Amino acid sequence: MSLAGAKAVGRPTAPEAAGANGAELGSTEFAAIAAIMQSDARIHLAPGKVTLVQSRLNRRVRKHGLDSFKDYVKLVQSNAEERRAMVVALTTNHTHFFREGHHFDHLRETAMPWLKKQAEHKPVRIWSAGCSSGEEVYSIAMCLRGPDRGTASWLDRADVKLLATDLSPIVVDTARSGVYPANAVQPIPAPYRASWLRPEGADFAVVDEVRKMVTARVLNLFEAWPMRQKYDVIFCRNVMIYFDDAAKAELEARFVDLLVPGGYLYIGHSERLIGAAATQMKPAGHTIYVKEGR
Ligand SMILES: C[S@@+](CC[C@H](N)C(=O)[O-])C[C@H]1O[C@@H](n2cnc3c(N)ncnc32)[C@H](O)[C@@H]1O
Incomplete structure (x- = not known):
């Protein structure tokens, strides 16, 4: 992964991520998601990760029948189970045997x-x-x-x-x-x-x-x-x-x-x-x- 390597959370520098394959992730919703990652897993989401976050979460947005990240963030803020699922979806699990x-x-x-x-x-x-x-x-x-x-x-x-x-x-x-x-x-x-x-x-x-x-x-x-x-x-x-x-x-x-x-x-x-x-x-x-x- 690299969700890391970051500056401050909550100041996306990228323009609103384009939603070719689903909902668009705006800067306010990115900031809300980054704040949850920081508080729940201490994972720091750099501003440059907007597109990555959008692509990883679009499946969850669709799964809940939603068509905007605004609604998804509302869901995550009120639903502990989805909040955990979102944190998991934003982890990177790359590994292999005898690595390093x-x-x-x-x-x-x-x-x-x-x-x-x-x-x-x-x-x-x-x-x-x-x-x-x-x-x-x-x-x-x-x-x-x-x-x-x-x-x-x-x-x-x-x-x-x-x-x-x-x-x-x-x-x-x-x-x-x-x-x-x-x-x-x-x-x-x-x-x-x-x-x-x-x-x-x-x-x-x-x-x-x-x-x-x-x-x-x-x-x-x-x-x-x-x-x-x-x-x-x-x-x-x-x-x-x-x-x-x-x-x-x-x-x-x-x-x-x-x-x-x-x-x-x-x-x-x-x-x-x-x-x-x-x-x-x-x-x-x-x-x-x-x-x-x-
Ligand atoms: C890139 S993998 C590394 C796997 C293995 N250690 C290696 O080097 O191949 C990083 C793992 O850290 C886990 N992780 C990230 N934040 C965590 C946290 N706050 N608590 C526990 N595990 C966490 C992720 O779920 C992910 O599986």
């Missing part, structure tokens, strides 16, 4: 030896925050299991759980199912594909040993978190680009707080730590950070 491969190299080579040691005396917890349809969390799980079935025996003796969360119930359903079309599983290195996927009709399913390591649930990152214990690894990649600096700083500080000393935080390729998190985390690779105090 250097993170998985680091996980295998540096984090995993430490995680194995951790697992000898405590539960190990890993979070994919903003997981989209689950490709990220299953890439992590496959790395932990290793390229072939014989290398994962340490996991059988350990308490290792992965949590995958996202704002959008639609993508969380896919993450929970662990079933992907053939083209989606292509980026998985061949040995991992052979070990940890099985055909399911025309698709591929993550095998039970891997799928059962993962709990997928809906969570807005700016609401209360369900964790009752500290985490060893957090992936939050290509999510914070959609937030303004205040929201990023707040979220990153909460991630740091949740990590055990020595725990790792992986962020997206164009992201950086700001605020308190920047002083509490030590760089451990490109867009990889380790919490001080191990």
